[in-house]
Amino acid sequence: MIRYVRAPDHIAACDLGPATVILDYRSGRVHTLIGAAARWWTELSGTGDMSRPTALPPRAARTLSSHLLSTGALEDSSSKRPWAPPLKGRPWEPSWGVHEVRFALSEIPSAPVRWTLIGIGALVATLAVQRAGAKTASMARLTALVGAVNRRRRIPASPGEVLDAVHAVRRVALASPFRVACLEESVAAVIILAMLGKNARWCHGVAADPIRLHAWVETPDGDAAAEPPSTRRYTRTRVIPETKEPVTA
Structure with a gap:
């Protein structure tokens, strides 16, 4: 049969x-x-x-x-x-196990006070949505949140605004008692921009050697905001809002 x-x-x-x-x-x-x-x-x-x-x-x-x-x-x-x-995916290139590793604590990123204050609410909202239900549906809730806030704002954020949003979240995350990694950080950055009437492209992707996942926010010209060069190794597997451009970062 x-x-x-x-x-x-x-x-x-x-x-x-x-x-x-x-x-x-x-x-x-x-x-x-x-x-x-x-x-x-x-x-x-x-x-x-x-x-x-x-x-x-x-x-x-x-x-x-x-x-x-x-x-x-x-x-x-x-x-x-x-x-x-x-x-x-992007062509596999052996890294020999070598990647960018912080040798010391990074400097606290600079961001406008207003953006940092908004970032507190954005990060709280992100963590609340992530935890407000079954763990097996947490990713769905976060991607739905990104889609919802981006649909309401049609004015693209400038590269400087995207950078300020990411830096604001990173400042707030330093004082968070909860885990804040790239996923939570990128979602909160999109929320900050939405609260200021702007939108930005949220990306999630995968890279090899070793296989790893990453989430980030892109500027209107397609650059990953406040990200190391290694982010270019990732292939975008989910982009919000969707784009017809090539999926490689």
Whole structure:
């Protein structure tokens, strides 16, 4: 009997060469497929037909598909519904384990007092939304929040305004008793800009060696605001608002 499956809209996949990374933008869960399993996902995306031969032996294919169905990376479909193949990630380059590492405490970033005060509310709102419900849906709540505030503001923020927003959040985060990493920081920065009547592009992506995720905010000219050069290694897998430009950062 033919069984069809599909990847839900909240799933994104990126081919990094040695591995294909599947990201769940509802739960934040990440799956990494290598070798035949990665080829299996790409082949399956073209048909959605579980009965067709693939790169994996039938038993292995059933085991992997069962796992992905149980975690929400795949769902049953009543008909053939192919989905987009994995995004082509930036060329894999060995880093030999060397990345930018802070040797000492960074200077406290400078930001206008008004922006910093607004940043307090923005960060509180971000953390509240992140924690206001099931942990398995925290990523969905945050991306929905970014989409909602960006839709209400159509005036693009200037590069300087985006930079001020990121710096304001980082100043506030220094006094936060809660974990504030790139995800929370970038969402709060977008909220600051929205509260000031502006919008900016929120990005989330993946890079290889080692496989890692990152979130950041871009200026209108496409530069990652207050980010190190290594951010260019990331392939954007989710952008809000959506863009038709190439997904590589």
